[in-house]
Amino acid sequence: MALVNKMPVTVLTGYLGAGKTTLLNRLLTVQHGQKVAVIVNEFGEVGIDHQLVVGADEEILEMNNGCICCTVRGDLIRLIGKLLDRREQFDHLLIETTGLADPAPVIQSFFMDEVMQTQTALDAIVTVVDAKHIWEHWDSSEVQEQIAFADVILLNKIDLVTPEVLQILEHRVRSMNAIAKIYSTQNCDVDLKAVLGINAFDLKQALSIDPQFLEEAAHEHDESVFSVAITESGTVSSDKLNRWLYQLVQAQGANIFRMKGIMNVDDEDRRFVFQGVHMTLEGRPGKPWKPSETRRNELVFIGRDLDEVALRDEFRTCLV
Numbered sequence: 001m002a003l004v005n006k007m008p009v010t011v012l013t014g015y016l017g018a019g020k021t022t023l024l025n026r027l028l029t030v031q032h033g034q035k036v037a038v039i040v041n042e043f044g045e046v047g048i049d050h051q052l053v054v055g056a057d058e059e060i061l062e063m064n065n066g067c068i069c070c071t072v073r074g075d076l077i078r079l080i081g082k083l084l085d086r087r088e089q090f091d092h093l094l095i096e097t098t099g100l101a102d103p104a105p106v107i108q109s110f111f112m113d114e115v116m117q118t119q120t121a122l123d124a125i126v127t128v129v130d131a132k133h134i135w136e137h138w139d140s141s142e143v144q145e146q147i148a149f150a151d152v153i154l155l156n157k158i159d160l161v162t163p164e165v166l167q168i169l170e171h172r173v174r175s176m177n178a179i180a181k182i183y184s185t186q187n188c189d190v191d192l193k194a195v196l197g198i199n200a201f202d203l204k205q206a207l208s209i210d211p212q213f214l215e216e217a218a219h220e221h222d223e224s225v226f227s228v229a230i231t232e233s234g235t236v237s238s239d240k241l242n243r244w245l246y247q248l249v250q251a252q253g254a255n256i257f258r259m260k261g262i263m264n265v266d267d268e269d270r271r272f273v274f275q276g277v278h279m280t281l282e283g284r285p286g287k288p289w290k291p292s293e294t295r296r297n298e299l300v301f302i303g304r305d306l307d308e309v310a311l312r313d314e315f316r317t318c319l320v
């Protein structure tokens with residue numbers, strides 16, 4: 001199938017100094033038998049990050065003419081296009097974003113551009129969090145968005161904080177993002193399998209909503225950025241769902257960073273899976289339901305100032 005040949009892409013985010021380059025170096029030096037191309041995006045005229053990145057065999061491309069998130073999405077697409085011309089030379093692409101980037105436009109370019117859509121497969125957004133210094137930056141919208149968008153979160157620099165602080169941090173991060181996998185690390189020491197080749201954007205069976213998140217007071221969010229997770233049985237009407245989602249992104253797309261859903265729509269044989277980034281929505285049939293399994297609808301919204309009660313109520317109106 002054509003899918004097999006798509007180039008998997010991992011996007012690394014994290015605030016300034018969190019440990020992105022440390023993780024990148026790890027990914028490039030540990031033997032995993034994959035040929036990795038890297039795009040490093042830095043602010044400023046002179047790129048120095050490439051000098052810090054080790055690994056002679058890898059191709060490292062730099063984008064220094066601006067921040068990935070705003071002006072240079074076109075450049076990113078062109079750069080990836082060039083790499084795709086030599087597709088056979090690479091197994092995986094890593095994009096390290098600047099610590100000040102909002103990851104949304106990067107992710108959206110994978111949905112919106114046709115070449116990117118057909119020839120690349122977004123593997124995961126990996127966000128490195130500085131467990132010691134994040135406390136000074138909670139107000140930063142970049143920090144919030146990097147956590148909100150992540151599929152994998154490394155709580156890094158655990159050598160610099162107490163277990164109690166780490167626990168508070170994990171709780172806080174979990175309330176912002178109900179579905180990311182969270183690992184605690186020192187020097188980003190994490191099993192590569194936890195970071196590469198995880199297919200987080202391929203919603204196969206179920207959303208990995210942490211059950212504890214649902215039980216606990218996920219509701220005590222004093223943050224403006226948080227997750228709302230909905231799990232309900234029943235059959236969803238495709239017409240009602242379409243109408244609702246369309247209206248929702250029109251009205252609140254700016255505040256909804258990410259949404260994912262796996263649903264029993266019109267009692268079809270296969271799951272309906274969808275995901276969205278702000279106003280961008282993408283839905284398609286997923287894996288077949290097994291006759292023995294209970295069909296559940298699972299949705300997760302991650303965003304700013306979400307109206308949890310309204311989301312739940314409106315979702316229920318989509319049930320037949």
Ligand SMILES: Nc1nc2c(ncn2[C@@H]2O[C@H](COP(=O)(O)OP(=O)(O)OP(=O)(O)O)[C@@H](O)[C@H]2O)c(=O)[nH]1
Nearest residue numbers: 015016017018019020021022099156157158186187
């Ligand atoms: N104590 C401690 N230091 C760490 C850890 N991980 C990384 N560092 C250090 O933190 C500093 C910043 O790490 P980088 O990997 O350069 O961070 P970055 O996110 O790429 O930084 P920018 O490119 O500035 O955004 C370096 O001096 C690292 O050696 C850790 O787990 N513990």
